[in-house]
Amino acid sequence: MNYFPDEVLEHVFDVVTSHRDRNAVSLVCKLWYRVERFSRQRVFIGNCYAISPQRLIERFPGLKSLTLKGKPHFADFNLVPHDWGGYVQPWIKALARSRIGLEELRLKRMLVSDESLELLSRSFANFKSLVLVSCEGFTTAGLAAIAANWMNYFPDEVLEHVFDVVTSHRDRNAVSLVCKLWYRVERFSRLFIGNCYAISPQRLIERFPGLKSLTLKGKPHFADFNLVPHDWGGYVQPWIKALARSRIGLEELRLKRMLVSDESLELLSRSFANFKSLVLVSCEGFTTAGLAAIAANCRFLRELDLQENEIDDHSGHWLSCFPDTCTSLISLNFACLKGEINLAALERLVARSPNLKSLRLNRAVPLETLQKILMQAPQLADLGTGSYVHDPDSETYNKLKATILKCKSIRNLSGFLEVAPRCLPAFYPICMNLTSLNLSYAAGIHGSELIKLISHCAKLQRLWILDCIGDKGLEVVASTCKELQELRVFPSDPFGVGHAAVTESGLVAISIGCPKLHSVLYFCQQMTNAALMTVAKNCPNFIRFRLCILEPTKPDPSTMQPLDDGFGAIVQSCKQLRRLSMTGLLTDQVFLYIGMYAEQLEMLSIAFAGDSDKGMLYVLNGCKKLRKLEIRDCPFGNVALLRDVGKYETMRSLWMSSCEVTLGGCKTLAKKMPRLNVEIINENDQMELGPEDGQRVDRMYLYRTLVGPRKDAPEFVWTL
Amino acid sequence: MDGTLGLLGRGGGGGSSGSSTNESTVSKVEIVEQDFVGMPSEASSYPEEAELELGLGLSLGGGGGAAAVKAKASTWGERGRILTAKDFPSVVSHGGSAPSRLSDRATAGALGAVSGTKRAAESVSQEGGSPTGASQVVGWPPIRAYRMNSLVNQAKSQRAEEDKMIGEQDKSKDASKKKIYTKTDITPKEKGHLGFVKVNMDGVPIGRKVDLNAHSCYSSLAQMLEDMFFRSTSTAKSTGGEKEQVKSSKLLDGSSEFVLTYEDKDGDWMLVGDVPWGMFLGSVKRLRIMRTSEANGLGI
Secondary structure, three states, rough: OOOOHHHHHHHHHHHHHHHOOOOOOOHHHHHHHHHHOOOOOEEEOOOOOOOHHHHHHHOOOOOEEEEEEEEOOOHHHOOOOOHHOOOOOHHHHHHHHOOOOOOOEEEEEEEEHHHHHHHHHOOOOOOOOEEOOOOOOOOOHHHHHHHHHHHHHOOHHHHHHHHHHHHHHOOOOHHHHHHHHHHHOOOEEEEEEEEOOOOOOOHHHOOOOOOEEEEEOOOOHHHHHHOOOOOOOOEEEEHHHHHHHOOOOOOOEEEEEEEEHHHHHHHHHHHHOOOOOOEEOOOOOEHHHHHOOOOHOOOOOOEEEEEEEEEEEEOOOHHHHOOOOOOOOEEEEEOOHHHHHHOHHHHHHHOOOOOOOOEOOOOOHHHHHHHHHHHHHHOOOOEEEOOOOOOOOHHHHHHHHHHHOOOOOOOOEOOEEEHHHHHHHHHHHHHOOOOOOEOOOOOOOHHHHHHHHHHHOOOOEEEEEEEEEEHHHHHHHHHHOOOOOOEEEEEEOOOOOOOOOOOHHHHHHHHHOOOOOOOOEEOOOOHHHHHHHHHHHOOOOEEEEEEEEEOOOOOOOOOOOOOOOOHHHHHHHOOOOOOOEEEEOOOHHHHHHHHOOOOOEEEEEEEEEOOOOHHHHHHHOOOOOEEEEEOOEEEOOOOHHHHHHHHHHHHHHEEEEEEEEHHHHHHHHHHHHOOOOOOOOOOOOHHHHHHOOOOOOOEEEEOOOOOEEEEOOOOOOOOO | OOOOHHHHEEEEEEEOOOOOOOOEEEEEEEEEOOOOOOOOOOOOOOEEEEEEEEOOOOOOOOHHHHHHOOOOOOOOOOOOOOOOOOOOOOOOOOOOOOOHHHHHHHHHHHHHHOOHHHHHHHHOOOOOOOOOOOHHOOOOOOOHHHHHHHHHHHHHHHHHHHOOOOOOOOOOHHHHHHHHHHHHOOOOOOOOOOOOEEEEOOOOOOOOOEHHHHHHOOHHHHHHHHHHHHOOOOOOHHHHOOOOOOOOOHHHHHOOOEEEEEEOOOOOEEOOOOOHHHHHHHHHEEEEEEEEHOOOOOOO
């Protein structure tokens, strides 16, 4: 306290008291610094000459966000010479040299050079937000450096942080200054929009005229599990229309959980001469007619990747719509199509696509065709088989075996939607090259055949399988796949009872055997605290940990205790954990652990957990980096929802279903936070019977947005 | 802050900035049998009262108390921790201090089955003791719908293909799938149909939706529909302690003036209850509660 001038203190406390989770400020202010210096993340320095960078760094090693003011206010009115002072360079140099993981820098009336901006952009891996108000001394070259390096570190999150700048800053002059300069930075060609309703197409087009690659996500995640009505929203049509009308030369479009119509696909195919890549994940609303349009009209198409979409398959000859002149295909994935395929057209297409690296077939493609295709395309790196069924004693199968021997480039293998396990040995010779194996749809491969196949795959980095592999099979994986980084174990019988396919011991075995493991999705019958603690100890590098015990609220079967301590161990040990899904019997305690330890957590999915509002509060207060929170069937209500409404503007979205929040609570929230859309899904007419504020809301989805309530909400979605 | 939630956390009421360092919030959780409207419930052993003591501070000593509370049987049905308006006897009164809320609750309870709330999940412990909790809750387990559909379809075609694995390419996949639907060995566990179906009742303008996966047999479905359409303003069930017996549904046994019918994949209207449940799941498109007098030619 003696080291810091008063004005620093008072502004620190300004920040502190306005931040809700520093509750007892007045009680501990003297002890505060001494106790808290290591956890202080935000510092406001009203006068950059009041303290030296070195002292600050020493005092607050956990610094993440720094605000600095330089010249006196009257410098705004030309009463202070330009080079009076207020240079940011010494600050950035000192911070760069330290171990501080700076994430936000806000400067006012300071001299900023391109050199400073470049140093800034290169020195902090987690840097997220730069706000410059009334500053000078730099050019667009400096901003280009920021843009370039941000994209390297966070290629997918650029837009989120641009919005940080735009929405949180009060000085509109500065904002438009920043935006004009950003506007000129042509290198913003790749954008990720995590929520298509956070911004309008028009605004995006205005801001980023150099846009070439756009990723859009529509429905909330829980839509994957039928918790969101089909026509909730997430239409791509307005985006494609707006882009088509603009001068944007769109080349890549990636959509997830969006409603895509044939009309949209057709418009897309006709509007962008250079269109190269279409990736649709978990989308619906279109048919093979839309695909035909893409095939026919996109002359330079390189990639058509359809992942797990519900496509109405009219079995038209969409594949035949690729003109003979189309020779640019690099990646084609139609595994999710359910209908027939013109096999001859497919063979011809492959034959004239010398750059084809990735091909995933649907179940209509038989083994004979696979053999012919592989003859034409031995350069394939990624193969998804269709129907892999044949007589292993046949000539066709022998031909296939010989053909596969030539396919030495295959690194990624998937498919086997239908499979004759006795034909699997044809792939053994290339298994040792595989880095990625997806057998999660191969229900026909069981037990020993599965294990035999995997035992050939020593270099696997990613493995997706069904739980019929069993704990014993996972032990084989653990001893074979030492390079494993990502494991997903899906249930083969989600509603089954009894037979324990995989349990905690499989996961423990993996944790022991695979030191590089960082992402896990594990569906199992049961889990114990002891196992989780072991896993936590063995795998401190987890980035994603998703555990689904099939029976909700099941406790640790050996102790009948909740799994709080197990998950607590996970978050405590895995300091880089960004995504967590939990199941099993869980009390408020686990949320306490999460709030305390999960500092990097960005996405949390909770179901049937917790005892009271405290649970949710622990998370909201503790997880600073939380972006997406989705909760179902937990006893969290208005108290938790409304405690810190500002928090939601720092997040992308919040989903709560079958919780205790009421209509009144949601209305209050919506009223306080105009920059959030608070949507209630009300599908069952229940609220038409007289909506009362005290009534519980069945499904609530809120998200930050720049553009207010959406206009395409169906009648069962209320935006409060 | 409404009164019911006040019991949950006295200190927290009012949504104030949390200057409550010393507070030890005692949440009294009175567990009352979840008398979910329409779902048969059994005499499950909910503990009468469970006291949770949670200190607001970071001391983990209080946590032990919370853990101790969890010493209950592990069957899925005993979700004692979930609080609803029914849990607070001061609200759930016979006089009905907030009667409209209760009726909403009851209706919501009925509709809860539709949207798959935990209330539906709680009352589902009656499947012969085995842990079928997973199969009864909407959106659970959390597997992408595409994958789920694919699993179900694969399971069906596995059975069909097992006999013709070698040498024969099954050209008419659709045909083989159709064949499966007429086989009689479909187990009740197969869920060939995901999502909601619409239910309309003659004379009622507003239709409802039900999630068929929340049921495993005709009687539970019919019971729920009866309560949904015939008892939509009932509050009696929401008071604690009443047990709902499984009774055969009037809709199914022909004693009501209405019958339950469904439209199948071919567009025909059929009487509900004639085919095995699993087969019904695979072919039903929507439901209609029809006046008996109009149900000609449906086998009545």
